[in-house]
Amino acid sequence: xxxxxFITKSIVGGxxxxxxxxxxxxxxxxxxxxxxxxxxxxxxxxxxxxxxxxAIDAMGGMKRFVKGNQKVLVKPNIGWDAPxxxxxxxxxxxxxxxIKSCYEAxxxxxxxxxxxxxxxxxxxxxxxIEAAAKEAGATVVSGKNESYYHEVxxxxxxxxxxxxxxxxxxxxxxFINVPILKNHRFGGQITIAMKNLMGVVWDRDYWHANDxxxxxxxxxxxxxxxxxxxxxYRIIRTNGPQGISVNDTALMKAQLISPDIVSVDTAxxxxxxxxxxxxxxxxxxxxxxxxxxxxxxxxxxRMKL
Amino acid sequence: xxxxxxxxxxxxxxxxxxxxxxxVFLDYREWIPLDWKGNWVAVQFLPSLIHAMTGYAAxxxxxxxxxxxxxxLGRIYCxxxxxxxxxxxLTLRIIRRFKRMKFRYRAPSLMRYGxxxxxxxxxxxxxxxxxxxxxxxxxxxxxxHLVKPAVIQLNNALAGLFDWFGSYAIVPVSSSSPRWGxxxxxxxxxxxxxxxxxxxxxxxxxxxxxAGTVLSFISRSSRFRIRIDPERCxxxxxxxxxxxxxxxxxxxxxxxASRCIVCCxxxxxxxxxxxxxxxxxxxQRRLASGKPxxxxxxxxxxxxxxxxxVALLPAVAPGSSxxxxxxxxxxxxxxxxxxxxxxxxxxxVSVCPTGVLxxxxxxxxxxxxxxxxxxFQQNFCNYSCTSCGEVxxxxxxxxxxxxxxxxxxxxxxxxxxxxxxxxxxxxxCIACGEHCPTxxxxxxxxxxxxxxxxxxxxxxxxxxxxxYACPVRPRRxxxxxxxxxxxxxxxxxxxxxxxxxxxxxxxx
Numbered sequence: 001x002x003x004x005x006f007i008t009k010s011i012v013g014g015x016x017x018x019x020x021x022x023x024x025x026x027x028x029x030x031x032x033x034x035x036x037x038x039x040x041x042x043x044x045x046x047x048x049x050x051x052x053x054x055a056i057d058a059m060g061g062m063k064r065f066v067k068g069n070q071k072v073l074v075k076p077n078i079g080w081d082a083p084x085x086x087x088x089x090x091x092x093x094x095x096x097x098x099i100k101s102c103y104e105a106x107x108x109x110x111x112x113x114x115x116x117x118x119x120x121x122x123x124x125x126x127x128x129i130e131a132a133a134k135e136a137g138a139t140v141v142s143g144k145n146e147s148y149y150h151e152v153x154x155x156x157x158x159x160x161x162x163x164x165x166x167x168x169x170x171x172x173x174x175f176i177n178v179p180i181l182k183n184h185r186f187g188g189q190i191t192i193a194m195k196n197l198m199g200v201v202w203d204r205d206y207w208h209a210n211d212x213x214x215x216x217x218x219x220x221x222x223x224x225x226x227x228x229x230x231x232x233y234r235i236i237r238t239n240g241p242q243g244i245s246v247n248d249t250a251l252m253k254a255q256l257i258s259p260d261i262v263s264v265d266t267a268x269x270x271x272x273x274x275x276x277x278x279x280x281x282x283x284x285x286x287x288x289x290x291x292x293x294x295x296x297x298x299x300x301x302r303m304k305l
Numbered sequence: 306x307x308x309x310x311x312x313x314x315x316x317x318x319x320x321x322x323x324x325x326x327x328x329v330f331l332d333y334r335e336w337i338p339l340d341w342k343g344n345w346v347a348v349q350f351l352p353s354l355i356h357a358m359t360g361y362a363a364x365x366x367x368x369x370x371x372x373x374x375x376x377x378l379g380r381i382y383c384x385x386x387x388x389x390x391x392x393x394x395l396t397l398r399i400i401r402r403f404k405r406m407k408f409r410y411r412a413p414s415l416m417r418y419g420x421x422x423x424x425x426x427x428x429x430x431x432x433x434x435x436x437x438x439x440x441x442x443x444x445x446x447x448x449x450h451l452v453k454p455a456v457i458q459l460n461n462a463l464a465g466l467f468d469w470f471g472s473y474a475i476v477p478v479s480s481s482s483p484r485w486g487x488x489x490x491x492x493x494x495x496x497x498x499x500x501x502x503x504x505x506x507x508x509x510x511x512x513x514x515x516a517g518t519v520l521s522f523i524s525r526s527s528r529f530r531i532r533i534d535p536e537r538c539x540x541x542x543x544x545x546x547x548x549x550x551x552x553x554x555x556x557x558x559x560x561x562a563s564r565c566i567v568c569c570x571x572x573x574x575x576x577x578x579x580x581x582x583x584x585x586x587x588x589q590r591r592l593a594s595g596k597p598x599x600x601x602x603x604x605x606x607x608x609x610x611x612x613x614x615v616a617l618l619p620a621v622a623p624g625s626s627x628x629x630x631x632x633x634x635x636x637x638x639x640x641x642x643x644x645x646x647x648x649x650x651x652x653x654v655s656v657c658p659t660g661v662l663x664x665x666x667x668x669x670x671x672x673x674x675x676x677x678x679x680x681f682q683q684n685f686c687n688y689s690c691t692s693c694g695e696v697x698x699x700x701x702x703x704x705x706x707x708x709x710x711x712x713x714x715x716x717x718x719x720x721x722x723x724x725x726x727x728x729x730x731x732x733x734c735i736a737c738g739e740h741c742p743t744x745x746x747x748x749x750x751x752x753x754x755x756x757x758x759x760x761x762x763x764x765x766x767x768x769x770x771x772x773y774a775c776p777v778r779p780r781r782x783x784x785x786x787x788x789x790x791x792x793x794x795x796x797x798x799x800x801x802x803x804x805x806x807x808x809x810x811x812x813x
Contacts, residue, residue, distance in 0.1 A: 042811050042813075044807075044808040044811070045807075045808070081687060081688070081689055111473075117739070117740055117774070118687065118688075119658045119659045119687045119690070121334075121335065121658065122658065122687065122689070122690070126689075139473055141473045142473075142476050142477060144479055145461075145464075145476075145477040145478070145479055146479070147461070147464075147465060147468070147477055148468070148477070167468075184735075184739065185735055185738045185739065185748050185756065186733050186734065186735035186738070186739070186756060187733040187735070187754045187755045187756050188733065188754075204736075204776075205736075205776035206776070207776075208726065208734045208736040208774075208776040209726050209730075209734070209776035209777060210730075210732070211730070211732040211733075212732060212733045212734055213732070213733055214732075235806075237803050238800065238803075239744050239800075241739055242739070242742065244742075244743070244744060244797045244798070244799055244800070245799040245800065246802065247799050247800040247801055247802045247803065248800060248803075249803065250803040250804070250805065250806045251805045251806065252805075252806045252808065253805075253807070253808070254808055266813070267811075267813050270811075270812040270813045271808070271811065271812060271813075273812075278754065280733070280754060295813045300813070302811050304808075
């Protein structure tokens, strides 16, 4: 069913490239955001699941993003074979709570996957995410099999002209991106929502070898998640993105939610203490009009628990 | 007739062990616990012998038990524990469905001593000759390189079918492309074995197999053995016609205990009920033992020994110069030690979760053929994994405590700066630095908003994460230079804990 759906989508995409694949409900919603809805919710001072509940309520509830009978993809960062306290992966309690709220909003099925850097079964298990997601009723899918990835063209891209994308990204109704805020040792020094999308493609080598920042921006421009939830409960300060020990992490107890991937990365970079203008992929995302870095132009709800 | 159940018992024990051992090699999703796998492979004769020689007490215990068992009961090892033996029996069973098999008594060939002497002569220089014919390792290679890929293909075909219907219930498993050298050798060996089985039954076990030959020395004087009661025997010869080891001379009503593997098939075939398995005193043993026919043998031993020794001369070349091509896994101590102990059974290859362990073809010369090496272009060694050490039956890979493994340097990362994306294209990458688990890969400022990697040798353990992650082709910009003798690396700097960062006001 899904594969057939995908094939149909690809054909449609091939004919009317931009409409077929990239115009998703989220973008329609974005247009409505100016009418008083919150564009970005920032919250601090609580446990991940508690902060999420308060923040998503402030955004207008999960029903704003997930409609009845929809197929939802929740994409956390499960990049590393590391326990939750090392903050190399998204906090499992947050992932669990998101899945629950999707089902409460009427989702038909919620899927979870990542294409980890470390051995995938160990990353899924030791991050605690596999167990948490299953407990919440999600279907946990492998991201380490090429047959799940399908080649898609990115017509507006400057560097990443095509990519092999996981079928769950291609055929889910709602795509929820759940990165964790971390130091990263590459020139941008930080990994958040846009960089987290590297986990939904098969061939990351191409990105690394062909202007990484441009590829990150190109991909985010074509595959905008409907919602981005940045886990900043415990963040990696040094030796990111995997860290060596708990000493690389700091307890920040914060969370950011926004349908705009550039805004959420801008806000998170500031929260981390860096200048978003120094992070090349964020500025590229802004000039591509993937989203906006101008936080004054959007409706931000700030909360403290 | 009373002992009819003995054959059934043998078949049941053999099947249980065989299925268990096959599961160890075919388990492609780490369903079976590692300690269970380790125990299951630890009862093999030649691997245990090698392990015992390194002073490992448990393996010494296994050896003693196996030797005592053979001394007491005969070569039941060959019937119920040797996986290649059981595989031959299964093959025979299948062939028998299509073809009537008839064996006849043959005088023991002294070729087995020739092979044993050849193996013995080469042992001080190489394990290569032993590894080619060692039965358990042969089985391991058949299971790992021929059967497991088929199982994975089947799994993936099913997963694809489920995926088509929108279900993710079956998890597809990535399988690396077959290594034709390894597959080729394994196919050739298995084909030869099948032909031997069709023509001469268990001839491999009594002419080629070094374990069989060693055990035959012991079983020659085993206490319990198959005997033909001359009073009851009617001389029909059915026992000899059904003996897959061709060791029953029904004319003189004698069973060659050195070659008999106590399969008990003869017992159930005998219409007169003249064959039994029973305790034999010294006198009876002398009477019953078949006298080897020495006419053709001496010359044959000489021929085989000299021809094979000459043929194997290139193998005896020292391995250290070759070792630089292929790193040995942590726990091996050194590439040389590893090559001296590994029988290339592929147990580690089958349990390696990332698939970084791959069988060598000619990377380490003939001596190291089929012995695993770290194929860093395929994958890298998981920082928190010691699976290979848990299963190795020969002690070629010792089980290191995790904290020791994490500081065991098996190679060292070498950065080829001019090839690095940061230098050649002046764009960001740091894939290597992101993957490095010890942070031996430091970053240096390479320009505004650009960083380039730099290896801190003291911290590097040679896990290969950087080489694997490097996107540069065909030659990668960072590669692992294998070390022959493994070293201890500096433990990674764990830093000091960072205070809680309470947010008083959002900075936006």
